[in-house]
Amino acid sequence: MAETSFVQSPKRATVHYIVAIIIFTVYGSKVCPFIDSLPTAVLLLQSATVFMLLYFVRLILRAIYHGEVSLITNVGIFALAGIGFAIWYATLYGFPLDSNLKVVFGMAILGVMISLDLAIDNTRYQTAHPNTQFEAPHKFTPLAGQIGLGAMLLVIMVTVLLGLVVTKDLLWLVEHTEHKTTIADIDSILKEFFFVGLVVLGYIAVISKNGANLIHQQLERQTHAMVLAADGQLEQKLPSNHTGELGVIAYYTNKMLNDLQTSYDEINRTRDATIIGLSTLAEVRDNETGAHILRTQNYVRALAYTLRRQSKYAAYLSDDTIDLLYKSAPLHDVGKVGIPDAILLKPGKLTDEEFVIMKTHAQLGADALSMTEKSVEGIAFLRFAQEIAATHHEKWDGSGYPLGLAGNRIPLSGRLMALADVYDALISKRVYKPAFSHEKAKEIILQGKGTHFDPAVVEAFLACEHQFVEIAAQFADDGMLDARAG
Structure with missing residues (x-):
């Protein structure tokens, strides 16, 4: 069985931030009833400036922590950026509170989804490049619990975000429509609703695929090690720096392989000593x-x-x-x-x-x-x-x-x-x-x-x-x- 190889690519984070710039610009210029009044070039410049700053802040924090930044820290940074956006729009363009809350919450959920995907990507890199220290797992969060918690968090955030979109659009419809509601007004609301929904679902699909690849990679390495062990090759070791049950399985698989290697070496030494003893007896x-x-x-x-x-x-x-x-x-x-x-x-x-x-x-x-x-x-x-x-x-x-x-x-x-x-x-x-x-x-x-x-x-x-x-x-x-x- 061929072993899956994976090398962490810095392009993944770059792509995420570029896509975020495009999403925010398209949303502002083509979807949102408030921001679409601003020129596309202005929105693009503002979005690019903010997300470029976020990208460099991430690089600085990675250098400080010598690794991937925690999910809470990333979400906090994105939320602060969202607050900055909201203050900017409220001060300069007079956007109402509900619209600004949507911006803050949208930035936060964007931070969650980007951070989740990059965290999974970082784990895949670590499991493909394990260190030589295999420590016994003491406390761990079950993988099913992690998946369930993540899914529940995403559902809650998507529900709240879409709720804010609907609430903001309904308020906009009441306050800014002096005549009878038209099909165009309804289309505008549906357009924003579906745009936000598709973006969120797209990120969820990417995260799900990356997470499935991580589990597949770990299980494939586990299977590969077992196949080699069955063939007498006990040198293969699994990365045990994965969280959840997979890390526990990897640890005890390594322990088993080490014990088997020790026993195998002892048997070989005994065999060699017996051969030499018998042959020397004849000589x-x-x-x-x-x-x-x-x-x-x-x-x-x-x-x-x-x-x-x-x-x-x-x-x-x-x-x-x-x-x-x-x-x-x-x-x-x-x-x-x-x-x-x-x-x-x-x-x-x-x-x-x-x-x-x-x-x-x-x-x-x-x-x-x-x-x-x-x-x-x-x-x-x-x-x-x-x-x-x-x-x-x-x-x-x-x-x-x-x-x-x-x-x-x-x-x-x-x-x-x-x-x-x-x-x-x-x-x-x-x-x-x-x-x-x-x-x-x-x-x-x-x-x-x-x-x-x-x-x-x-x-x-x-x-x-x-x-x-x-x-x-x-x-x-x-x-x-x-x-x-x-």
Whole structure:
């Protein structure tokens, strides 16, 4: 699911104030029976001056408070501007009290609606750019209560405003119509009534849409985080600086994800410690060292990353699969714990009978890991570990052991470990052989291409051989020949 992105735009406030100038000018020049006597240019200049001052006052207050100005403050500023308008019109043009009250109340409700929309816009910006502090919610106003209160406030204000419009127009009709009421008089009243109603409804529609987008954005982020969590990705965090139940849900979702991440990390550390413990148990009984584990698992990872460049393996060798291969590779020789010391630790060459027993370590390890996998179902690394233990001595031409598998019947995990294990054995010193150089080991591996080793794995080895050299040097044993030497 695509995550909704939202960036706060300074244009929104600018548009609101420009629209307010247009509304006030059109109302005065085309609708209101009093103000329509004034030239449109004069009304436009007056309206633009007032709303530009309001806009700059808002910018100053935002700078002082380092954020969006509160609704009460905004409404108060607009009401003061309305009072200034009323005093100006009463002094200069002699407008009556009812008309001036309408101006004051109209400015106040305009301030409410602009402030509500910008406050919602600011919240959307904050939820799209959350801070890293997630505090537990203590007291909050339910979202349903906020919506209900806002709706009730708007209904009351619209009712009062339209009531003032009707009252003012009726008074005007009584005081300024010396003859019988005409259709034109009624049209004038209806025109003002519908103009004010449409403006208010328009603002309500904008606020409702912005609020719905805010809720949708928050719920979409919540759903997105849950989808990622279900897929094992627990890093996603939700902004908890939203008010109401959504903020509470976000907070506890973050807490749940943090707890799951902690548990997941602990399980992974336990798994890694278990793997290292089991693999070390096998290694300490052998002539090999713990560094052999580190080298071979890094060889396997380097081969896997290189091999997935081929389209044939790209889908299978995902990051998660390669990580599982890396983590399970150290268990490839765990079956050696079942080999008698007289054979495992023999300094000379094994007899044919002894070698037959030695070869059983692959099946012993596979059986042990298979039993573990069956008793604890759903642990992926055990499946890879069982495959590697069982098949890392199989050969591409079918001459390997224990099952004599050939070609693609050998799991890819076993084919990767086969090359990694042989390479490390070649460059390591043994009681029966000296340590070979990287070039000598590469020559032997190339000779085994298509017989011992999967040709595709050999090609991957050639493409990343410099990584093999670096890994061998990084985890070198004492007395190991420098793999970079000729």
